[in-house]
Amino acid sequence: MQKFPDLSETDMAVYQVHVTTPSLSACQISELLGLPVERVEEAKEMLRTAQLLQPALGDGWVAVSPDTAADILLADAEQAMLDQNSQIAAVRARLGTWTVAYLEARSMRSVKDRIEVIEGIDGIRAVIDDLARTCEKSIDAMVPGGGQSVRAIKAAIPLDLATLERGVAIRTLFQHAARNHRATTQYAETICAGGAQVRSTSLLPSRMLIYDDAAAVIPLDQENTAAGAVVIRDPAVLRLLSHLFTSHWERAIDFAAYDRQEDNKPTDLELAVLRLMAAGKKDEAIARQIGLSGRSTSRVIAGIMERLEATNRFQAGVRATLKGWLP
Incomplete structure (x- = not known):
């Protein structure tokens, strides 16, 4: 899988123009955004590398959704993972016969x-x-x-x-x-x-x-x-x-117990979960990022909500900020 390019705000602006007005040329985009034509062409090349721009049926380029770009960019890697998982499952099945x-x-x-x-x-x-x-x-x-x-x-x-x-x-x-x-x-x-x-x-x-x-x-x-x-x-x-x-x-x-008696501050794990909650992450995404199961993550979140006496995540975020737990 090729390395994903480091896209900038300028690249984002060029991408949005392609989404709203696909027919504009590089010169027209340059005038619209107040950018040099060379910078527009550079942004388009970055977007093509990220698969966010795809060849149009006739001529030129058309912007696609990030989900579509991800499907194109990651297709080979996902297939390789699928093949590897199939091999792993086959080995486990063969060893399982010895149980x-x-x-x-x-x-x-x-x-x-x-x-x-x-x-x-x-x-x-x-x-x-x-x-x-x-x-x-x-x-x-x-x-x-x-x-x-x-x-x-x-x-x-x-x-x-x-x-x-x-x-x-x-x-x-x-x-x-x-x-x-x-x-x-x-x-x-x-x-x-x-x-x-x-x-x-x-x-x-x-x-x-x-x-x-x-x-x-x-x-x-x-x-x-x-x-x-x-x-x-x-x-x-x-x-x-x-x-x-x-x-x-x-x-x-x-x-x-000792830490809780001192200042009732959250643990490092709870702080990590709080930050992800504040970022709007769902339980499944939080679980993946902290390396716990969904059930264990739900238990941590429930404990945080109980300590903050919060009935929803927005209220938990406000109270955590007031306590100085979140910046």
Whole structure:
């Protein structure tokens, strides 16, 4: 796909003349707009590159709508995307035929190994990915220390949002120190918008993940979590770990509570949504731009409306401006 030209206000003026009076020559447009003929010809060339001017049946050029120009300009790229999506769907379908065999083997492993040792970071990631994608009810995460690495956060967000979309409940416990890490704070905001619950407390004993109260993952070495992990499926040990998580969860506070108590300002995510709302964007467009599902975006918007005590978007914009949230 060719690069879209950087159109100016002059190009726009020439385009509008072509829309209203298609028969005018470059000289006539030059006189009408008070522009040099060379600038008019340059604008017409820019418009042709943007597909906004198309050859007329007889002679000259005719202006077309931006939607038509987009169809012409993006046709090849959209076809390439369609072909790529078809290939992706075919690969998924072929791999899907292996699902029954995989689940059967996995269930046999779960019954056999109540305590399983996983070595190496790649093995740990594979197990966590497997448990996250196959759990059905809940994921409880205990994350000690301060902020998490940006790389780990980027990898976690799409998996967590997809898990929430399946209706799986996610509860995540951080330490208060994580509040000072911007990327971790944004991660908490993002998954909360997707329906997760995130809290923080002063101290946590261990990194831990519990899936459906049926499997737990804890590191072999708390100081070097990449060295290996233990997957626990023993019911007695799981009950103990679930009780440990619950006791810390009940004493923790909402991750955003401190910020809200300070000045009740909106989060970065809420500010982004507010700006898009003020720009007149619909829910679907907002969801695409912030990278959330439609349901999660609606939840964020509803929360904003409730905080502003607004009954419509215009009223929300006015009140957000009065509060100094919007310029």
